[in-house]
Amino acid sequence: MQLKIKNPLGKIKPIFSIKDEPKVIAKGFALGSFIGMMPIPGFQVMVSLAVASLLKVNRKAACLAVFNTNLATGAFVFSFNYWLGRQILGVNPSFRIEDKLNMQFISLVLKAGSDVFLSLVVGGVLTGIVSAAIVYFLFMKWLPVRTASQGQKLL
Numbered sequence: 001m002q003l004k005i006k007n008p009l010g011k012i013k014p015i016f017s018i019k020d021e022p023k024v025i026a027k028g029f030a031l032g033s034f035i036g037m038m039p040i041p042g043f044q045v046m047v048s049l050a051v052a053s054l055l056k057v058n059r060k061a062a063c064l065a066v067f068n069t070n071l072a073t074g075a076f077v078f079s080f081n082y083w084l085g086r087q088i089l090g091v092n093p094s095f096r097i098e099d100k101l102n103m104q105f106i107s108l109v110l111k112a113g114s115d116v117f118l119s120l121v122v123g124g125v126l127t128g129i130v131s132a133a134i135v136y137f138l139f140m141k142w143l144p145v146r147t148a149s150q151g152q153k154l155l
Contacts, residue, residue: 018058018060018061020058020061022139022140022143022144023140024056024057024058025058025061025139025143026061026135026136026139026140026143027055027057027058027061027136028052028057028058028059028060028061028062028065029058029061029062029064029065029135029136029139030065030132030133030135030136030139031048031051031052031055031057031062031065031132032048032052032061032062032063032064032065032066032068033065033066033068033128033131033132033134033135034128034129034131034132035047035048035051035062035065035066035128036048036065036066036067036068036069036128036131037068037069037077037081037124037125037127037128037131038121038124038125038128039078039081039105039106039109039117039120039121039124040106041069041074041078041101041103041105041106042103042105042106043106044066044069045063045066048062048063048065048066049062049063065135068131071100071101074101075097075098075099075100075101077127078097078101078105078120078124079097080123080127081119081120081123081124081126081127082095082097082116082119082120082123083123084122084123084126084127085118085119085120085121085122085123085124085126086119086123088122088123088126089115089118089119089122091115091118091119093112093113093115093116093119095109095112095113095116
């Protein structure tokens with residue numbers, strides 16, 4: 001009797017398979033990268049899904065891309081966005097972003113005042129634009145090569 005062992009990754013692979021035109025996928029990843037820089041952890045996926053639906057870009061790509069900010073990178077990204085926003089706005093609120101993010105982050109930011117929130121948003125918009133542009137152009141270079149080598153439109 002032969003024992004068949006199934007690959008557990010086979011169940012996960014469809015999550016990362018994205019069937020769409022390369023440009024639509026690239027736009028989805030760019031949108032998700034932009035939204036990932038916004039100071040709304042915990043809500044980024046929902047916002048990304050809604051905006052991707054409105055803009056008719058690939059929703060799965062947009063939702064996956066928001067994870068450029070996560071528990072490991074979020075504190076660094078938001079600290080940089082906060083610093084950048086403060087420099088541009090010329091404000092100096094005394095607010096410190098914790099080393100680890102949690103679900104109270106948005107509440108803490110809103111309680112800290114409009115200078116803190118605006119600093120995070122301005123910094124997030126600027127880093128989001130840069131991130132989205134880089135991601136879009138990288139995916140536009142990579143996806144057509146990848147799809148041509150596979151003979152199909154698949155990420």
